[in-house]
Amino acid sequence: MAASASTTINFSTEPSHTSLSWKSHLSSSSAFDVAAVSPIRSHRQYPRFVIFAMRDKPTVLVAEKLGEAGVNLLKEFADVDCSYNLTPEELCTKISLCDALIVRSGTKVSREVFESSGGRLKVVGRAGVGIDNVDLAAATEHGCLVVNAPTANTVAAAEHGIALLTAMARNIAQADASVKAGKWLRNKYVGVSLVGKTLAVMGFGKVGSEVARRAKGLGMHVIAHDPYAPADRARAIGVELVSFDEAIASADFISLHMPLTPATNKILNDETFAKMKKGVRIVNVARGGVIDEDALVRALDAGIVAQAALDVFTVEPPKDSKLVQHENVTATPHLGASTKEAQEGVAIEIAEAVVGALNGELAATAVNAPMVPAEVLSELKPYVALAEKLGRLAVQLVAGGSGVKSVKVTYGSARAPDDLDTRLLRAMITKGLIEPISSSFVNLVNADFTAKQRGLRIAEERSLLNGSPESPLEFIQVQISSVDSKFASALSDSGEIRVEGRVKDGIPHLTKVGSFEVDVSLEGSIILCRQVDQPGMIGKVGSILSEENVNVSFMSVGRIAPRKHAIMAIGVDEEPTKESLKRIGEISAVEEFVYLKI
Numbered sequence: 001m002a003a004s005a006s007t008t009i010n011f012s013t014e015p016s017h018t019s020l021s022w023k024s025h026l027s028s029s030s031a032f033d034v035a036a037v038s039p040i041r042s043h044r045q046y047p048r049f050v051i052f053a054m055r056d057k058p059t060v061l062v063a064e065k066l067g068e069a070g071v072n073l074l075k076e077f078a079d080v081d082c083s084y085n086l087t088p089e090e091l092c093t094k095i096s097l098c099d100a101l102i103v104r105s106g107t108k109v110s111r112e113v114f115e116s117s118g119g120r121l122k123v124v125g126r127a128g129v130g131i132d133n134v135d136l137a138a139a140t141e142h143g144c145l146v147v148n149a150p151t152a153n154t155v156a157a158a159e160h161g162i163a164l165l166t167a168m169a170r171n172i173a174q175a176d177a178s179v180k181a182g183k184w185l186r187n188k189y190v191g192v193s194l195v196g197k198t199l200a201v202m203g204f205g206k207v208g209s210e211v212a213r214r215a216k217g218l219g220m221h222v223i224a225h226d227p228y229a230p231a232d233r234a235r236a237i238g239v240e241l242v243s244f245d246e247a248i249a250s251a252d253f254i255s256l257h258m259p260l261t262p263a264t265n266k267i268l269n270d271e272t273f274a275k276m277k278k279g280v281r282i283v284n285v286a287r288g289g290v291i292d293e294d295a296l297v298r299a300l301d302a303g304i305v306a307q308a309a310l311d312v313f314t315v316e317p318p319k320d321s322k323l324v325q326h327e328n329v330t331a332t333p334h335l336g337a338s339t340k341e342a343q344e345g346v347a348i349e350i351a352e353a354v355v356g357a358l359n360g361e362l363a364a365t366a367v368n369a370p371m372v373p374a375e376v377l378s379e380l381k382p383y384v385a386l387a388e389k390l391g392r393l394a395v396q397l398v399a400g401g402s403g404v405k406s407v408k409v410t411y412g413s414a415r416a417p418d419d420l421d422t423r424l425l426r427a428m429i430t431k432g433l434i435e436p437i438s439s440s441f442v443n444l445v446n447a448d449f450t451a452k453q454r455g456l457r458i459a460e461e462r463s464l465l466n467g468s469p470e471s472p473l474e475f476i477q478v479q480i481s482s483v484d485s486k487f488a489s490a491l492s493d494s495g496e497i498r499v500e501g502r503v504k505d506g507i508p509h510l511t512k513v514g515s516f517e518v519d520v521s522l523e524g525s526i527i528l529c530r531q532v533d534q535p536g537m538i539g540k541v542g543s544i545l546s547e548e549n550v551n552v553s554f555m556s557v558g559r560i561a562p563r564k565h566a567i568m569a570i571g572v573d574e575e576p577t578k579e580s581l582k583r584i585g586e587i588s589a590v591e592e593f594v595y596l597k598i
């Protein structure tokens with residue numbers, strides 16, 4: 001027995017992605033080492049972890065141009081259908097035949113796409129950074145994992161930002177067009193210098209900080225605004241983090257590098273343009289939607305904004321856009337990520353992520369599932385299996401099987417509270433609790449959503465144990481309250497169904513049922529009998545099962561005191577017939593029994 005609980009901490013009362021998290025994963029998406037940005041991320045092998053169980057060769061639909069190396073990598077594992085320029089209707093029709101979909105920024109992966117997939121679509125791979133074209137809520141509700149390729153195009157986007165900045169300052173595009181039109185307008189295209197000017201980088205993440213580095217090399221004074229960026233990262237590059245208002249009021253140039261979210265939608269608008277220095281110049285390689293484009297046209301006409309260089313637009317391609325036609329605007333057709341190097345890197349990065357996910361690995365770049373480091377996953381793997389099995393057992397002990405609303409999970413561990421990420425465990429307990437009593441498919445992606453939708457409340461509690469924190473967990477206990485049990489002995493003194501398990505030699509074991517201690521490996525199915533403790537019981541049950549050729553893998557008896565009540569837990573490899581279960585129930589000393597499928 002492990003040391004008894006010394007402290008009990010209530011971590012969360014509601015399933016939530018942030019309640020208990022691995023300490024290194026609490027930082028925002030911007031947390032990365034700027035010096036480590038490289039066009040091609042090396043692939044890390046994540047432990048196989050069954051999010052999806054693929055039986056046949058999967059089909060991957062590549063809906064936008066993807067680098068050849070990525071397509072070849074996909075082909076080693078899947079049937080690959082490269083169909084570009086599909087209409088939304090065509091995409092919805094095709095998707096029901098696909099296990100994975102790969103897109104860039106030009107394809108809307110809407111709720112209809114997930115609904116049309118009929119549950120087959122398991123992974124959406126975004127070959128790039130921005131996932132604003134994917135309906136994440138719908139993906140999550142459908143248990144579909146969304147992965148992106150967040151690092152391989154960083155440098156390309158930053159270089160494009162700098163290209164636009166310098167081209168804009170020296171009127172390169174306009175001057176080029178006029179020379180080609182036979183003109184020689186040396187006075188018209190006098191530019192502005194960059195050296196000594198203030199550049200405000202809005203969004204100091206991967207691209208923003210690479211732009212900042214390069215702008216410093218051009219002799220610019222660089223400030224940045226990013227509510228989530230750590231000050232020491234900015235300091236390391238020699239950039240001061242300032243408030244939004246200070247950034248836009250003091251900048252000669254503004255470069256946008258934040259994601260498009262409800263909070264950043266039209267963040268540059270009439271009101272914010274009015275606060276800018278007259279003659280400010282704006283670069284946007286982030287997303288068109290962060291600028292109110294009509295307001296930008298007004299600001300350009302009023303001379304508040306002297307020039308804008310835009311790679312991205314609210315609607316792409318832009319139609320009859322006054323903004324694009326404006327003489328002080330330089331426009332490119334969303335080329336930020338379009339270098340050979342970046343496209344090769346992105347293609348490999350996304351192909352690896354999609355193949356990994358289809359193989360059951362938890363992707364390192366998952367957008368709508370917990371990102372758990374590989375080493376943590378390896379360590380937690382047997383406990384993940386234990387968690388699901390305990391959930392499955394507990395719910396089968398409920399009379400009627402339904403009406404489960406309130407579950408308490410206790411994790412017994414000697415580790416410090418922030419050293420244990422329980423999101424995987426909670427998801428698998430939820431899977432175990434819900435799948436035996438419904439037609440829902442539950443995985444790591446949709447577990448919290450599915451629990452919430454069913455009104456299932458999972459409270460998590462940590463029981464801090466004395467002893468060595470070598471293994472992440474000593475035990476997991478699952479309790480279901482306010483329900484009747486079909487096996488009264490599974491009820492604890494306080495009336496909840498209670499099962500507890502441990503991992504022994506890498507194998508999940510059931511170690512407690514109600515108040516009875518047992519020990520049965522959770523590998524096949526289980527028969528639990530309550531009996532009056534007396535000699536010969538094991539033999540009687542064993543011989544009934546052997547007559548049926550049912551192999552007994554494990555047997556254990558947990559009793560309160562000799563010759564009083566005991567619980568016999570029997571692990572079986574095959575499913576006993578109803579008749580043999582009936583015969584076990586008829587043994588005179590057996591008071592109640594239950595057969596549980598794991």
Ligand SMILES: NC(=O)C1=CN([C@@H]2O[C@H](COP(=O)(O)OP(=O)(O)OC[C@H]3O[C@@H](n4cnc5c(N)ncnc54)[C@H](O)[C@@H]3O)[C@@H](O)[C@H]2O)C=CC1
Nearest residue numbers: 030130157203204205206207226228258259285286336337
């Ligand atoms: N034009 C193109 O082809 C490309 C565009 N992009 C876009 O560039 C943007 C940045 O990409 P990454 O740097 O890779 O992402 P990132 O996630 O590394 O950085 C985004 C940064 O924006 C910050 N942020 C979030 N809300 C903010 C707010 N309200 N104000 C200021 N900062 C805020 C975040 O804290 C984060 O540091 C994304 O929108 C992405 O889609 C990226 C690559 C290519």
Ligand SMILES: O=C(O)C(=O)COP(=O)(O)O
Nearest residue numbers: 104105106128129130337
């Ligand atoms: O990665 C991003 O966010 C981009 O905007 C690149 O988009 P693309 O893959 O070139 O359509």
